[in-house]
Amino acid sequence: MKPRFHALKGVEDILPPDTYLWRDIERKAMQAFGPCGFEEIKIPIIEHTELFLRSIGETTDIVEKEMYTFTDKGGRSVTLRPEGTAPVVRAYVEHNLATRPSPQKFFYRGPMFRYERPQKGRQRQFYQIGVEAFGVAEPGIDAEVIAMLIDFLEKAGLSSSLSLELNSIGCDVCRPDYKAKLREYFGGRLSELCPDCARRFEQNPLRILDCKVERCAALKQDAPLITDSLCEACRTHFDELKNLLGNLGIDYKLNPRMVRGLDYYTRTTFEVTTNLLGAQNAVAAGGRYDKLVEEFGGPPTPAIGFAAGTERLAALLQSTLKAPSPSLFIATLGAEASREALKMAVSLRRKGIWTEIGYGGASLKSQLRKADRTGAVYVFIIGEDELRERKAKWKNLKDGSSGEVRLEDAEGFIQNAGQRLA
RNA sequence: GUGGGCGUAGCUCAACGGCAGAGCACUGGACUGUGGCUCCAGGUGUUGUGGGUUCGAAACCCAUCGCCCACCCCA
Numbered sequence: 001m002k003p004r005f006h007a008l009k010g011v012e013d014i015l016p017p018d019t020y021l022w023r024d025i026e027r028k029a030m031q032a033f034g035p036c037g038f039e040e041i042k043i044p045i046i047e048h049t050e051l052f053l054r055s056i057g058e059t060t061d062i063v064e065k066e067m068y069t070f071t072d073k074g075g076r077s078v079t080l081r082p083e084g085t086a087p088v089v090r091a092y093v094e095h096n097l098a099t100r101p102s103p104q105k106f107f108y109r110g111p112m113f114r115y116e117r118p119q120k121g122r123q124r125q126f127y128q129i130g131v132e133a134f135g136v137a138e139p140g141i142d143a144e145v146i147a148m149l150i151d152f153l154e155k156a157g158l159s160s161s162l163s164l165e166l167n168s169i170g171c172d173v174c175r176p177d178y179k180a181k182l183r184e185y186f187g188g189r190l191s192e193l194c195p196d197c198a199r200r201f202e203q204n205p206l207r208i209l210d211c212k213v214e215r216c217a218a219l220k221q222d223a224p225l226i227t228d229s230l231c232e233a234c235r236t237h238f239d240e241l242k243n244l245l246g247n248l249g250i251d252y253k254l255n256p257r258m259v260r261g262l263d264y265y266t267r268t269t270f271e272v273t274t275n276l277l278g279a280q281n282a283v284a285a286g287g288r289y290d291k292l293v294e295e296f297g298g299p300p301t302p303a304i305g306f307a308a309g310t311e312r313l314a315a316l317l318q319s320t321l322k323a324p325s326p327s328l329f330i331a332t333l334g335a336e337a338s339r340e341a342l343k344m345a346v347s348l349r350r351k352g353i354w355t356e357i358g359y360g361g362a363s364l365k366s367q368l369r370k371a372d373r374t375g376a377v378y379v380f381i382i383g384e385d386e387l388r389e390r391k392a393k394w395k396n397l398k399d400g401s402s403g404e405v406r407l408e409d410a411e412g413f414i415q416n417a418g419q420r421l422a
Numbered sequence: 423g424u425g426g427g428c429g430u431a432g433c434u435c436a437a438c439g440g441c442a443g444a445g446c447a448c449u450g451g452a453c454u455g456u457g458g459c460u461c462c463a464g465g466u467g468u469u470g471u472g473g474g475u476u477c478g479a480a481a482c483c484c485a486u487c488g489c490c491c492a493c494c495c496c497a
Contacts, residue, residue, distance in 0.1 A: 009488080009489090061494075061496075062496080065423075065495095066496090114496080116494090116496080117423080117424090117494090119493095120491065122497085126497065128497060130497090196494075210495085211494095262496095271497095278491080279491085280495095280496070280497075285497065306497095309496090309497030311497080331455095331456085333455065363450090365456065366450085368456055369457050369458085371457065372458060373458095379457080381455075381456070384455095395456070397457065400457095400458095
């Protein structure tokens with residue numbers, strides 16, 4: 001038998017037991033975000049193409065070659081969201097959320113789409129859990145958001161093997177100066193740069209710092225650092241943030257060469273990386289975007305956010321996964337017993353107890369084998385003899401103990417057993 | 423978009439020019455109504471697809487599709 005259909009390249013099914021892990025990750029995120037006042041926002045996965053062009057930046061890789069863009073039946077150019085910040089900002093402006101008490105804090109989760117060649121830790125449809133906080137310019141909120149991210153990752157069970165990198169990439173005031181310095185520095189060595197970087201020199205010289213080609217790496221060794229070119233306001237903001245993180249006991253590594261791939265970032269940028277996922281080492285990343293709300297037609301509103309890659313978190317947590325299993329499996333012999341089992345199962349399930357029933361008129365042996373394979377803790381055996389005496393035989397598959405219980409007491413028996421196990 | 427690796431049973435893989443196999447898993451039995459352990463039996467295949475070379479191809483060649491990894495970039 002050969003499947004007639006298969007999933008698209010770079011698009012995966014997430015199956016149990018992995019879905020339990022995913023559910024757990026999202027639950028931990030909500031546990032971390034809730035006390036910080038972040039509320040869930042549901043945003044569309046499809047938007048006007050223009051939204052992403054204007055926010056992410058026309059010369060970024062995402063916009064240049066990775067967007068799922070098409071024309072809908074109404075002739076509009078639409079795009080499957082490649083990231084979550086732009087849609088949230090759009091919603092913030094569209095619904096006048098600035099009129100609510102500041103700060104407004106949101107989290108979202110769901111799929112993003114980027115047309116890239118898939119590889120380890122990178123899919124075309126991938127999931128993110130992200131947050132955005134609007135309306136606070138002070139570095140305190142930067143520290144809050146970063147602390148919340150660290151708290152989330154720790155709750156999820158991955159404090160080790162992760163490192164937090166921090167940078168400031170300046171603002172409208174100081175970044176032009178820095179770009180000029182970079183062009184001055186690389187200008188004389190243009191021929192030594194790789195072809196990609198030669199192109200970046202014109203479009204966005206900051207990206208040269210991110211290049212991994214060896215000869216560029218050597219060249220940029222002595223390149224001027226953004227952190228040496230920050231204006232007074234940006235410097236103060238950055239220094240204060242570092243102080244606050246220090247006070248909170250949050251370890252970080254300054255990385256003055258960290259450049260984010262989206263144009264809307266200002267000042268603070270940060271990234272949480274791991275060395276356990278191959279080449280795709282970013283687990284979560286974010287930063288401040290103080291101009292975006294205004295650019296989208298809202299009032300001048302400072303903002304900051306981050307997004308974490310759910311697949312990558314799940315990949316890091318894989319080994320500790322333990323899926324739940326049924327509390328009870330009812331094996332039956334005969335049609336009458338089968339009816340009795342169904343009644344009992346429906347009743348138990350209403351009480352929230354995971355109950356499975358043996359089907360197919362299979363032998364008791366095969367039903368028990370199936371019960372064992374489902375991981376059920378208890379089995380009830382109901383045959384003709386038991387039915388006549390209105391009782392069920394029970395067996396604990398974990399420790400092998402067994403006995404009998406009257407049918408009318410059976411539900412209570414399992415409920416009590418469940419409490420003992422819990 | 424570029425480079426490399428790999429496509430054989432549900433899964434992991436052998437066979438590397440001469441009859442397509444093993445382990446695991448699955449189903450049944452040994453044990454008429456008691457799982458796991460053991461033993462026995464059973465089924466699974468267009469060897470990704472199409473062409474070529476050859477007396478003979480899973481193997482060699484070409485093309486194509488798919489998957490994986492890496493570059494680029496990112497979560």
